[in-house]
Amino acid sequence: MSFHTLTWVAWLCAAAFSALINGQPLQTLLxxxxxxxxxxxxxxVSLAGASxxxxxxxxxxxxxxxxxxxxxxxxxxxxxxxxxxxxRFVLFTLxxxxxxxxxxxxxxxxxxxxxxxxxxxxxxxxFATFNLVxxxxxxxxxxxxxxxxxxLVISIALSFIPQLMSSLQDIRxxxxxxxxxxxxxxxxxxxxxxxxxxALERSLTLAESMEARGFGGIAVGSDSVAGTRAPTRGTESxxxxxxxLSGKSLSTALTLLGLxxxxxxxxxxxxxxxxxxxxxxxGGSVLLLAALYLQGRGFRRSHFRYEAWSPRDTWVSxxxxxxxxxxxxxxxxxxxxxxFYPYPPSNPWPGFSPVVGLATTLLAAPAxxxxxxxxxxxxxxxxxxxxxxxxxx
Amino acid sequence: xxxxSWTNALILLMASLVGVAAFAxxxxxPMVASGPTATAHAQxxxxxxxxxxxxxxxxxxxxxxxxxxxxxxxxVLGVLSAVNAVLRAIPGPAGFSAIFFLLALCGYVxxxxxxxxxxxxxxxxxxxxxxGVGPWLPYQMLSTGWIGLxxxxxxxxxxxxxxxxxxxxxxxxxxxxxxxxxxxxxxxPYVSAMQASPGQNWExxxxxxxxxxxxxxxxxxxxxxxxLTRAAGNAALVIFLGGPLIKVLRRFxxxxxxxxxxxxAAPCLDNCxxxxxxxxxxxxxxxxx
Numbered sequence: 001m002s003f004h005t006l007t008w009v010a011w012l013c014a015a016a017f018s019a020l021i022n023g024q025p026l027q028t029l030l031x032x033x034x035x036x037x038x039x040x041x042x043x044x045v046s047l048a049g050a051s052x053x054x055x056x057x058x059x060x061x062x063x064x065x066x067x068x069x070x071x072x073x074x075x076x077x078x079x080x081x082x083x084x085x086x087x088r089f090v091l092f093t094l095x096x097x098x099x100x101x102x103x104x105x106x107x108x109x110x111x112x113x114x115x116x117x118x119x120x121x122x123x124x125x126x127f128a129t130f131n132l133v134x135x136x137x138x139x140x141x142x143x144x145x146x147x148x149x150x151x152l153v154i155s156i157a158l159s160f161i162p163q164l165m166s167s168l169q170d171i172r173x174x175x176x177x178x179x180x181x182x183x184x185x186x187x188x189x190x191x192x193x194x195x196x197x198x199a200l201e202r203s204l205t206l207a208e209s210m211e212a213r214g215f216g217g218i219a220v221g222s223d224s225v226a227g228t229r230a231p232t233r234g235t236e237s238x239x240x241x242x243x244x245l246s247g248k249s250l251s252t253a254l255t256l257l258g259l260x261x262x263x264x265x266x267x268x269x270x271x272x273x274x275x276x277x278x279x280x281x282x283g284g285s286v287l288l289l290a291a292l293y294l295q296g297r298g299f300r301r302s303h304f305r306y307e308a309w310s311p312r313d314t315w316v317s318x319x320x321x322x323x324x325x326x327x328x329x330x331x332x333x334x335x336x337x338x339x340f341y342p343y344p345p346s347n348p349w350p351g352f353s354p355v356v357g358l359a360t361t362l363l364a365a366p367a368x369x370x371x372x373x374x375x376x377x378x379x380x381x382x383x384x385x386x387x388x389x390x391x392x393x
Numbered sequence: 394x395x396x397x398s399w400t401n402a403l404i405l406l407m408a409s410l411v412g413v414a415a416f417a418x419x420x421x422x423p424m425v426a427s428g429p430t431a432t433a434h435a436q437x438x439x440x441x442x443x444x445x446x447x448x449x450x451x452x453x454x455x456x457x458x459x460x461x462x463x464x465x466x467x468x469v470l471g472v473l474s475a476v477n478a479v480l481r482a483i484p485g486p487a488g489f490s491a492i493f494f495l496l497a498l499c500g501y502v503x504x505x506x507x508x509x510x511x512x513x514x515x516x517x518x519x520x521x522x523x524x525g526v527g528p529w530l531p532y533q534m535l536s537t538g539w540i541g542l543x544x545x546x547x548x549x550x551x552x553x554x555x556x557x558x559x560x561x562x563x564x565x566x567x568x569x570x571x572x573x574x575x576x577x578x579x580x581x582p583y584v585s586a587m588q589a590s591p592g593q594n595w596e597x598x599x600x601x602x603x604x605x606x607x608x609x610x611x612x613x614x615x616x617x618x619x620x621l622t623r624a625a626g627n628a629a630l631v632i633f634l635g636g637p638l639i640k641v642l643r644r645f646x647x648x649x650x651x652x653x654x655x656x657x658a659a660p661c662l663d664n665c666x667x668x669x670x671x672x673x674x675x676x677x678x679x680x681x682x
Contacts, residue, residue, distance in 0.1 A: 075615060076580075120580055131527075150458050155471075185629055188630075262448075262449075295455055
């Protein structure tokens with residue numbers, strides 16, 4: 001199931017949106033089927049190639065997922081069944097004196113709980129699928145430029161974990177030679193404290209090598225190699241710093257404004273369901289994204305290897321985006337198609353909209369165009385050895 | 394420099410407020426949904442909360458990391474996040490996971506900003522390695538960020554090591570419960586029977602009270618026991634391992650010397666050869682290179 005990372009991100013956005021806003025149980029079941037097909041294929045591929053990954057992930061299949069998903073579905077159903085006491089079709093009645101759960105237990109409550117549990121199950125399934133196909137290193141390269149330092153920290157952490165494990169092993173062996181045994185919590189001290197010390201010492205070495213490679217320097221001019229040129233003197237760097245300073249204050253202002261808009265929008269929206277709250281939320285989000293863009297404007301990134309974009313990616317992304325757009329329009333114009341409300345005065349039986357159903361079916365697209373082999377990254381420079389790209393920090 | 398730290402604090406505060414509002418949103422949003430006509434609005438509560446929380450986390454992290462991180466801070470942050478992520482992945486008895494104790498210690502020793510970033514990033518790393526990406530992730534990141542941040546606000550009891558350990562253990566235990574309560578909120582809108590309260594025209598205040606009451610019942614029946622073991626376990630870890638660990642972390646605080654944030658406002662005009670002036674703002678990612 002190797003598609004381009006951005007394809008998977010588009011699919012995730014569409015699927016998660018669909019799972020989060022849809023409340024009609026029949027449509028949710030269709031969504032579960034569509035995503036389930038993708039999940040099955042993905043788990044088959046990931047089991048086949050499980051040994052190749054650098055960071056081993058727990059083997060995930062239907063068995064692992066169902067034990068969690070069905071439990072959550074059950075809890076949601078039972079909770080709603082006993083806490084909602086409305087409806088015409090009474091199944092049985094609990095004594096009124098019991099706190100919270102006392103009162104009539106209705107068929108509508110059961111239906112509503114089942115449908116909400118199904119939504120929750122669908123959300124979990126969508127993200128479980130994404131976790132199966134996720135390649136953290138490939139995802140990190142698509143972080144927005146404003147977050148590049150956070151991305152750097154994450155990739156340091158990801159590549160440090162195997163080292164951490166091996167040094168834990170070393171320390172354990174050394175302590176065992178000295179006669180160390182586990183009897184209580186206190187016996188973790190001779191293991192854990194050296195581990196932290198080694199880790200911090202390694203980070204010191206890492207920082208020195210980063211500085212030696214020019215991290216923290218100023219790259220001047222558009223022709224300089226990314227992050228490798230020593231800072232130049234004179235007014236040029238000064239004006240650059242000033243320019244970035246003004247960009248910083250602009251992005252700070254935008255951030256504050258955006259956060260304020262979000263806060264006001266949330267408060268307004270929880271008071272009244274009218275448009276201003278939603279508009280404020282949208283505007284605030286746009287402002288925050290603009291601030292993020294401004295913060296990342298000064299950075300340039302170069303890639304040594306890149307992922308190939310194939311026609312299959314185009315088809316799957318197009319299907320995902322079409323699904324996302326359709327559902328957004330439905331949510332905007334005809335929200336009742338997505339809303340399930342079994343209690344009186346409305347009809348307790350779920351409805352089904354063909355438009356939403358078709359859009360949901362589009363989410364099975366990755367299964368239709370599934371490639372059979374894992375696709376390698378394309379190397380820009382053929383003289384470099386394979387795997388040299390990983391963690392060059 | 395002062396101004397910058399002020400604006401950073403302000404942004405963090407605003408984002409936390411938005412986060413709190415987003416967390417509380419499911420309790421308020423049913424207010425508007427009391428009939429089949431006006432109801433479609435309540436359905437998007439999970440989506441709204443998720444997107445807003447994610448946006449807040451992203452913007453705060455972008456803001457905090459943008460211009461003041463030296464190579465040392467980046468390296469130490471990465472390494473400690475890795476340790477914390479591994480700690481979280483180690484399965485303990487009864488759902489226990491040791492995510493708070495190192496985070497609280499690091500936030501306490503290295504300050505709130507470092508703690509916030511470490512909390513956010515270590516949760517993300519642990520989700521990436523353990524297959525834990527999901528709609529709960531932004532909530533987890535924001536609330537662990539708060540744990541690290543608030544641990545930096547604790548009074549420095551360096552002279553009284555015993556009191557220090559007791560304080561930190563209590564703190565970690567308290568956060569253990571608070572974290573559990575926050576974490577359940579992401580799926581509360583699904584479980585909440587509040588959206589289905591037909592015919593009952595409650596006062597808003599009563600509705601909020603009733604919502605909190607039901608949430609309390611839900612929390613007590615589903616996750617209180619898990620949180621109890623987690624809180625107790627982390628507190629015990631602080632009691633037993635806290636002393637030596639704080640000593641190590643303090644030692645490296647001096648060695649690394651990363652508590653002094655470099656200044657952007659004063660780029661050296663005459664003598665700036667070498668990377669000592671840690672202006673990180675134009676550094677490039679070294680990916681690929």
